[in-house]
Amino acid sequence: MVVMEKQGKDMQEYFIQNSKEFVGETVTLKGWAYNVRKGGKIWFLLLRDGTGIMQCVVTKFDADEASFDIKTLITQESSVIVTGEVKEEPRSPGGYEMLVHSMDLVSVADEYPISKKEHGTDYLMDNRHLWLRSKRQHAIIRIRHTIVKAIRDYFDDRNFTLVDTPIFQKAATEGTATLFETDYFGEKAFLTQSGQLYGEAGAAAFGKIYCFGPTFRAEKSKTRRHLTEFWMVEPEMAYYDLDMNMDVAEDFVFYIVSQVLEHRKPELETLERDISKLEAIQKPFPRISYTDAVKILNDKGVEFKWGDDFGGGDETIISSQFDSPVMVHRYPSAIKAFYMKRDPENDKQAMALDMLAPEGYGEIIGGSQREDDIEALVGRIKEDGATEEDYSWYLDLRRYGSFPHSGFGLGVERVVAWLCGLQHIRETIPFPRTISRLNP
RNA sequence: UCCGGAGUAGCUCAACGGUAGAGCGGGUGACUGUUAAUCACUAGGUUGGGAGUUCAAAUCUCUCCUCCGGAGCCA
Incomplete structure (x- = not known):
């Protein structure tokens, strides 16, 4: 029974919604930048994969230099692939976050029409x-x-x-x-x-x-x-x-x-x-x-x-x-x-x-x-x-x-x-x- | 179709007869724990279209267009 459970989990595909079962593991996430908050030597990527949103933490110590420097290029809704370790983290929205090891910027998004502030319904319906x-x-x-x-x-x-x-x-x-x-x-x-x-x-x-x-x-x-x-x-x-x-x-x-x-x-x-x-x-x-x-x-x-x-x-x-x-x-x-x-x-x-x-x-x-x-x-x-x-x-x-x-x-x-x-x-x-x- | 409301920066809004402004978003820079991050600097406008009143119109009048809410009809 234990073996069955282990097999079942190994076969399970990782997505943000079931982060709980992947704490401590290194996984790869494919998605889009929901929001980015940039600091000098640390930055935060809120990554959306269709099932949920994961806060990804990128630092100079844990990520390679090329991945860290993506912060100067990335825009809201750019598509990215991120590899890192899933951790429990009370400071993160959702309770989990990913410590990023490497990142691949798949496509840089143009200026996104839907900003973080409020919009009117008709404008949102046009988009x-x-x-x-x-x-x-x-x-x-x-x-x-x-x-x-x-x-x-x-x-x-x-x-x-x-x-x-x-x-x-x-x-x-x-x-x-x-x-x-x-x-x-x-x-x-x-x-x-x-x-x-x-x-x-x-x-x-x-x-x-x-x-x-x-x-x-x-x-x-x-x-x-x-x-x-x-x-x-x-x-x-x-x-x-x-x-x-x-x-x-x-x-x-x-x-x-x-x-x-x-x-x-x-x-x-x-x-x-x-x-x-x-x-x-x-x-x-x-x-x-x-x-x-x-x-x-x-x-x-x-x-x-x-x-x-x-x-x-x-x-x-x-x-x-x-x-x-x-x-x-x-x-x-x-x-x-x-x-x-x-x-x-x-x-x-x-x-x-x-x-x-x-x-x-x-x-x-x-x-x-x-x-x-x-x-x-x-x-x-x-x-x-x-x-x-x-x-x-x-x-x-x-x-x-x-x-x-x-x-x-x-x-x-x-x-x-x-x-x-x-x-x-x-x-x-x-x-x-x-x-x-x-x-x- | 009828009644009411609204169209101003990319978005959300302010100015309501006298030089068109803010926040967010964008750009540049700073920052090792951010939570719609923050701070500094910066670019961005034929005020929905047309006509009229006036020395002067985003502002007043008429008209058209578009959208929103409600009525009718229905799931």
Whole structure:
């Protein structure tokens, strides 16, 4: 067993994140100069390797002369390869440092656009390709990675099959939203706003499926909650009703939160996230009907009529009543999509659910039990001004073995913003696309 | 699309009718334990574009452009 451990470590590649296991050893680091502090006979290089930042100490006694003299050439973000001994050192940020023996300057960086002082967001977004190197952005993107992994693991471990859905689509999923139009060999095609209708075909073939990919909305939204290109995961489950759907949504979101807490505490601390708010989240999540939600608003003195849709401020008031995400179900059918099943007990209500994140982060999930009655579905398609022809393959799913089924979509970036405690959604994705940004 | 705010040095900002300034970053030099290192010296500007008012405009007026925040729409 001791031998196995030794072998395992010998085979382990050194990177800054696991310095603890290499104390006393001489290792080689390849990375970039995050910062340099120069003295006369000693200088400090903060080296970034993608996993963390290591303080490298260069002195005339421990390093050769050529390596020491690199201090006159090196600039912020220059690429360097350093060899030296890893030591525990309380004076060093991170608790470890490297005593440098030799150094190789791979490339001298030009004057770096992102200085050590503060910058405006728009300037940083113009330099997004470089901004990603900073501690804060590094932490966010790593948390995003953990969220995406949790999403895939959750479904993969529960017998869901991945069914990818097309990005080019012939028609809108939900008539109202504005879509990006493209020329598809002389024919109109739209960038997808949802994979759901295809997901329903998948559920009929595989039982439980999910699709996960980018989604596009051409609305000219200018808010901190909107991107024109964002990632959405959409599970669809055969023989699941609305309550079972909410069970999955709750368990799924709880799993994502717990994975982030388990694996990304250092990153959350870098972001100065109030972790107690995330630790307070518990199952079961509160479930309230739309009608109850309207009562909450009215009790708080908000003028709100049954039948209207919630605005951002309304959602914040409702969600702030709870520590955990809240699921609001049975919305007025008039404000929901045609494919949602009507409540058998009240035709004015749709079997829809939205999940609102705490702390004012808004809607992170939208879903429903789907309409499985072909007559009802055809009726609503016609009410929307479309034809049976437009939805012929979708209606086939009701002609050939219709079945109760449900699903939902979760917006990845809104979850990242919520868990990271960010002010703006544009930091949640490496290269955001908004109404005013297509570059970089 | 509507409402509000802002464009001044590479960056973050000040000057708000009378000769355009600071901090950071850059350059040069000093320093053996720095922590957004410090200290000294130094370079750097058609004040977003256009038009107008005035003896005089970064400053006042109009217009256009760009960006930010909010509303609507939504994940």
